[in-house]
Amino acid sequence: MQTPQIFSFHGGIHPEENKAQSLQLPLGRPRLPSELILPLGQHIGQSSRPLVKVGDHVLKGETIAINNGFLSSCLHAPTSGTITAIEERAIAHPSGLNDLCLILEPDGKEEWTTLNPLTEWQSNDKTDVLAYLAKMGIVGMGGAGFPTQVKLQGAHKNALKYFIVNAAECEPYITADDMLIREKTQELISGIEILQHLVNADQVVIGIEDNKPTAIASLNALLSEQNSPIQVAVVPTKYPSGGEKQLIQLLTGEEVPSGQYPADIGVLCQNVGTCVAVHDAIHYGKPLISRFTTLTGDALKAPQNVDVLLGTPVAHLLEYAESQHNNLHRLVMGGPMMGYTLDSAAVPIVKTSNCILAATKKELPPPAPEQACIRCGMCEQACPANLLPQQLLWFSKSQEHEKAEHYNLFDCIECGACSYVCPSSIPLVQYYRHTKSAIREAREANIKADLAKQRFEARKARQDAEAAEREAKRLARQKATPAKSTTSKAAPSPSKAAPTPAAPISDEAKKLKVDVVIGKTKLKKAQKLLLEAQENEHLEDIKTLQLQVTEQETQLALLEEQLSKLTPVAAPVQTTPSAQSKPAVNDELKKAKIDVALIGVKLKKLNKQLEETPDDQELKGKITNFEIDLKAAQATVDKLGSASTASTAPKAAISDDLKKLKIDTAIAKAAVKKVEKALQKAEEIQAPEVDAIRQQLKEAQQRADELEKALANPQSTDAKTVSTPAQNSPDADAEKKRKIDLAIAKAGIKKAEKNITLLKEQGKNDAEITASEWPKKLTEAQEKLAALEKESTPAITPKVEAAVPANADADKKRKIDLAIAKAGIKKAEKNIALLKEQGKNEAEITESEWPKKLAEAQEKLSALEATDGNTTQKATQELPESKTDSATNDLANKIKKQKIAAAKAQINKLTKRLDNEPEVADSIQQEIAATRQKQEDAEALLAQLTHSKETTQENH
């Protein structure tokens, strides 16, 4: 047997050993405690899974918890008895937290379960032996509790040069390994041989400090007797030579690379306790149910080593070692250098508990107050990892984590040598632990933030794509709408059929209106709830409620939009009679209608945005603004419409009631505006009453709406009653109704179409459903529309015949119809394209359905065009100049309208900017004013143009 070469490591300290106390008495065997507390997590990795339930009777050595995953271990009953509970108990852990434990009440019989030793371990497959060790619950007993089979598997990563058995036991006070070597030399050697058989290392070295002469002698005697190749390397006593990395450096002269494991340089370390446990498991079939533990410290009268069952409460052992409770000042599990204090003596001994240090105040005095670091460098001289502890302290205190990492903070093994020598009593290790955990937390937070960023970017890209798509759709719609209005005007002319009485209001419109009302009440309710939640600060409720509110708002907005779409479509028909006499009113009406449409579109957009970002207060404010604008615009439309109808009736006196209603409406609107202003202000200063104000606003709006409705109704009734003497008016009313129905029907069609597209977007299977249900509805609605159109025409025809301007109106309508038809074609084409994109199978459906529609629409278009041609021909025959005039006027109108829209958009943008950048408010406000001026100019110009157009039409 040769003596291996001993190297050295940097630093290290020589604290008082204090090992003699616990070696005075022979190995003790405490009697059974009243209960054994067996934590499920006695090792590194996943906690074990219990196999028993409360009330089960178990035998000694029976498996009571099984490994739960790869990095886990089994747990066995240390004695026979009954499981009395599975509950949270205080465990021996630096955190002082509780953990799930099995509570075993011994029956005192010590009845062993059947033991199955692995006698043929030499011939068995090595993986089988490893599995057997795992089953026996063997973990590293030096301190970390790393499952042994996992460590052994890892050892095969590289060719194993050294198998080091760690018997250094460098911590002061602890003598458990020393005692184990003395007591179980034969078992230790046998265990080492088994492990060597499993890992097959080039050299097997037992590293032991020179302060254990008895153990060294007995080892040497036995090894030379057996002529074993196992070497004993006696290393000088220096803390922390028992640290894995330090022992490797001492025995091999090699360093474990930073961030790697001993296996990476071909070294495997095992604690002596583990080796003995392996021997017991293989040769006797005994699982790991007991261990050697040192009971020491001046508070104990009989310090000694004990062979103790796992789960024995510390209090039981203290009693066994005759603890003097009055003197006990600090209870440490582990050694004085790296152990951790225990809060109570109720915690159990686990697989890794090598020492219980019951210290008096004199023995381990409370640390002196921390003084300033004078950078004396004593810590640096003591550091076994060759760090600069004083610099690390500096960086830790100033939270310069990057610098601390740069100075290799994570190579600190927390041995405590620096704190031990520090003349300023600085708890350096504590600082390092804190900084390490702070850095780890920051790393985790970084990873999370990165993920969140990725998600956000993906979402933003998606949103942008959606917005672009929406924008494209909107543009397409915008193109389609003016065309529609012209065609709808043209529509009545081809069917100069007999007038039919007023058609009933379609179900769709009714439903829609009911929906709006229901939606409004729901919204109100949700807002109230939200308000309450905000007042009571129920954070989670607020979120969900906010979502609900926004959802409701969007739904409501959608419904309103649909309704508003009905109104503008119906409105032009309503106004036709007035066009004869009051073109100026008509112009205003048109403008108002444009406004309604524009605002509606914007509102929709904003609502969608809001759906995506429900917390955006600014957006919400805008939406409410738009809603108000929309209402106002609608109101003006209504007013104008009714005014025009009223004006058509000669000498129709406006009733007092109506006046009152109008005044009320105006007041309500003013109130709405006031509240709106207040809301804006509140939002600007982020006042807490924003929501309250918003609520008020909603209410005011509602009131205004109701009043408007009321206003609209009596207006119509008034118009009816007052205009009875007039010949036109009953006709006009009926016509109005018809037109409303028409519009409703159109809206129905749109809905159906929308639903179809929606369903199609949802996927292939839905396409079939689509084919079955919605198209039907669509066609029904279309039929209805056609019928209504037929009905509505006769109402106008007399006027067409009566006067030339009426003729012009009809012409317009026709044009609108034409545009609608064109839009229909486009839609159909789009749908076809969409379906084609979706796949081949649907292409068949497509072929069956949409092309038909397309063809129909095309036919319609051609028919309309033909009639249009006819009428225009007529018109041109009569007035060739006016035709061209009106055409140019139309174009100019369009341009102007677009300009107005652009100006409005500009204003919106600017106001938004104003909100965002209050410091440039003045200039922006000036800009806004300028743009408003422009818009007004444009509007005026548009009015002029339309007016001139009307007059030209009238003239002819």
Next chain:
Amino acid sequence: MALLRISSPHTQRAGHRTSWVMQMVILATLPGIAVQTWLFGWGTLINVMIASIAALLCEAAILSIRRRSVAFFLKDYSALLTAVLLGVALPPTVPWWVTVTAVSFAIIFAKQLYGGLGNNPFNPAMVGYAIVLVSFPVPMSQWLGVQSIVASGESLSFLQSLQAIFHHLPNIDGYTMATPLDGFKNKDLVDSATAFQTIEALQSASINSWLWVNMAYLVGGVGLLWLRIITWHTPVAVLGALLIMAGVFHLFDMSNTATPLFHLTTGAAMFGAFFIATDPVSSCTSNRGKLIYGAGIGILIYIIRTWGGYPDGVAFAVLLMNFSAPLIDYYTQPRTYGHKKAKKGLKIGEDN
């Protein structure tokens, strides 16, 4: 049973507190103080007393202004150490107000205003010394003429010393004399050999007296090394660099330079190497860093002595190297266990 709950380690090396470190350094200056008293009379001791009182008062005043525990910080002996180091560095007959100015500047500005013990980037004693050296050059250059005193046996009495420090000693000029370094500095165009023969300050009596002083500080320094309060790196580097510089230049120009031995045994060479350069707070941390830092001081001492405006340059050399200590620290990290090579600079993210 209320158990104490603290994190590991639970034990500390007994007795080796910061105050112990400071006390040991003060004790290590005793041989030097004894020799200086023997050679120059009571002046040095009186200086040390004045400096100590001023330092403690300043420290206490600033600590109470900073609302720190006065007793706790005074007990760390760091102010006292600064005072002792300044006291022995100042000439024995320097007026009391010079000492007080130096000490109060050292304690208030160089130490407490930076945050007190452990936070001062410069050696407080040397800051104080440099301030008075620049401000009051005349009293600062009045070292007692050792030769005549020792030869005639008429050292300044205690009363005379007191009179010189607190009042005015009319015949002080009869006692003062240039130091050897001063003498050599002002040899003008005379070559070394003649200078050593003719100039009074360079006579063997004078040189030997300074040799004694330096030997005494060497003894104290070795004591500190033995106590492991300082490591050998800094003093060896300082003296080694001074020796090499003096040796090399002496080889090139025998006639105009002094011998390396002269440089090592005159002025504050030993005092600076063992007591000033080793101040842990303002020097480098790693062993390699200490070598570079010490060598820098040694080189600067020689440069200032030979070509600078002052006969001795320990204070300025130390202060200049204090400036560069953090930089040196960044580039002299030791190789940590498990790393192939030491990290250099502060390149974040680099790993090995």
